[in-house]
Amino acid sequence: MKLHLRVWRQASGGVRGEMVAYEVDDVSPDMSFLEMLDVLNERLTLEGEEPIAFDHDCREGICGMCSLVINGTAHGPQKATTTCQLHMRSFNDGDTIDIEPWRARAFPVIKDLVVDRSAFDRIIQAGGFISAPTGSAPDAHATPVPKADADDAFEAATCIGCGACVAACPNGSGMLFTAAKITHLGLLPQGQPERDARVIDMLHAHDEAGFGGCTNTGECTQVCPKGIPLASIARLNRDYRDAVKRA
Amino acid sequence: MAVSGALLIGFLFLHMIGNLKIYFGASSFDSYAHWLRKIGEPILPYSGFLWIQRVVLLVAIGAHIWAATSLAIAARKARPVAYAHRPKVQGSYAARTMRWGGVIIALFVVYHLLDLTTRHLNPVADTNQAFGAVTADFAPGRWYVTLFYTLAVVMLGFHLRHGVWSAFQTLGWKFPRTVALAVSVLLCAGFLMVPLSVMFGIIK
Ligand code: HEM
Ligand code: FES
Numbered sequence: 400m401k402l403h404l405r406v407w408r409q410a411s412g413g414v415r416g417e418m419v420a421y422e423v424d425d426v427s428p429d430m431s432f433l434e435m436l437d438v439l440n441e442r443l444t445l446e447g448e449e450p451i452a453f454d455h456d457c458r459e460g461i462c463g464m465c466s467l468v469i470n471g472t473a474h475g476p477q478k479a480t481t482t483c484q485l486h487m488r489s490f491n492d493g494d495t496i497d498i499e500p501w502r503a504r505a506f507p508v509i510k511d512l513v514v515d516r517s518a519f520d521r522i523i524q525a526g527g528f529i530s531a532p533t534g535s536a537p538d539a540h541a542t543p544v545p546k547a548d549a550d551d552a553f554e555a556a557t558c559i560g561c562g563a564c565v566a567a568c569p570n571g572s573g574m575l576f577t578a579a580k581i582t583h584l585g586l587l588p589q590g591q592p593e594r595d596a597r598v599i600d601m602l603h604a605h606d607e608a609g610f611g612g613c614t615n616t617g618e619c620t621q622v623c624p625k626g627i628p629l630a631s632i633a634r635l636n637r638d639y640r641d642a643v644k645r646a
Numbered sequence: 647m648a649v650s651g652a653l654l655i656g657f658l659f660l661h662m663i664g665n666l667k668i669y670f671g672a673s674s675f676d677s678y679a680h681w682l683r684k685i686g687e688p689i690l691p692y693s694g695f696l697w698i699q700r701v702v703l704l705v706a707i708g709a710h711i712w713a714a715t716s717l718a719i720a721a722r723k724a725r726p727v728a729y730a731h732r733p734k735v736q737g738s739y740a741a742r743t744m745r746w747g748g749v750i751i752a753l754f755v756v757y758h759l760l761d762l763t764t765r766h767l768n769p770v771a772d773t774n775q776a777f778g779a780v781t782a783d784f785a786p787g788r789w790y791v792t793l794f795y796t797l798a799v800v801m802l803g804f805h806l807r808h809g810v811w812s813a814f815q816t817l818g819w820k821f822p823r824t825v826a827l828a829v830s831v832l833l834c835a836g837f838l839m840v841p842l843s844v845m846f847g848i849i850k
Binding site: 418470497612614616620629637641 | 728731738741814820
């Protein structure tokens with residue numbers, strides 16, 4: 400396959416960036432999207448040019464490091480799939496592909512396609528934890544958890560914190576991420592002691608970081624590689640309502 | 647957003663039901679319009695309740711617009727650099743037209759007030775004649791008025807389709823999207839029936 404890429408290049412956070420065109424030949428449909436970029440980067444390095452910086456780590460769809468907005472869609476055209484698990488067979492020979500970083504004030508560009516996602520860390524620091532001493536793994540049924548709650552908590556816990564929800568949100572909101580953590584911790588017995596403080600503090604940290612407000616547009620779930628449902632945002636709102644009432 | 651929207655939907659339901667009284671004939675509709683102004687008498691002056699309701703509606707509309715504007719400003723601030731490749735709408739189309747849709751509905755309400763409340767844009771100036779004003783408004787010769795009302799109501803339908811569901815979500819309840827769709831279809835149908843019936847001669 401032969402592809403025409405247009406990639407966001409920006410030397411560092413403070414300077415202006417622009418879309419730069421590249422041609423890539425000999426792309427195999429079996430390459431992953433990141434391998435295709437590796438091939439381009441090898442060539443750029445040999446030609447003495449600066450390779451394109453992009454985030455990645457596990458390349459197995461589990462760590463949440465890879466990002467990239469591909470043709471306007473976070474993580475590209477394949478549903479429920481991270482960029483590292485996207486393969487070139489999802490594209491056609493001769494396609495033009497636009498590659499941009501996550502765009503949000505809370506996620507400033509560090510270089511090219513790499514953004515600083517530490518705003519998510521600050522949301523987690525505000526309340527995305529439990530303080531119960533956990534010790535070694537408890538006996539399986541020592542603390543009973545209703546099946547439905549366990550299922551919803553597990554589903555929310557699959558969030559890998561990649562930030563695609565923010566990238567896709569027309570409001571630049573990080574509500575799906577925050578709601579996933581609220582759901583995951585708030586549904587389990589170990590998460591109860593901090594439940595009220597958690598939702599208030601995490602929402603506060605979310606707004607402080609410069610994310611926009613949620614208007615339930617649902618673009619986030621569409622691109623979420625883990626399919627975190629929008630209903631988790633309703634749960635966050637309910638927890639917030641109850642916490643404010645009790646406060 | 648959710649609370650002020652709920653008030654406005656409450657008004658829309660009552661308004662729609664009131665409009666449907668037109669099917670009971672001119673005297674029934676006109677006396678309904680007259681009754682609206684007598685509610686609360688003699689404690690309230692003539693039209694007293696109507697003015698209270700207008701103030702409540704204005705406050706709700708103000709709050710609704712204020713909330714929408716601050717969300718839109720926050721959204722702008724949250725994404726200072728736009729995408730070069732415009733993201734395609736993957737969620738709901740209704741959700742993505744809330745802001746412009748809201749502006750269009752607000753402009754429609756202004757037109758509508760000048761038309762059927764103050765009668766500046768209506769052929770029938772006598773405000774005691776509600777039936778006459780509606781039938782003259784949507785007469786076949788004024789098809790463009792009916793068309794504009796139809797477009798505005800359909801826009802309102804889209805607005806409510808997302809808005810009703812979103813309001814429940816914001817207030818912390820899981821809510822089936824199909825119910826929100828049903829509410830907006832019901833309101834659309836109820837509102838559209840009257841202008842279309844006049845235009846096609848079912849109400850004379
Ligand atoms: C499409 C069919 C509609 C018809 C035939 C209709 C008819 C009327 C009439 C006859 C009045 C004057 C009532 C009176 O003063 O006694 C009125 C008032 C009003 N209508 Fe409508 N209407 C329609 C749709 C709508 C829609 C879709 C909205 C809102 C989005 C709306 C909002 C209002 C408001 C705010 C008033 C003023 C109420 C007041 O005076 O306090 N109407 N309408
Ligand atoms: S690189 Fe780990 S999820 Fe994509």
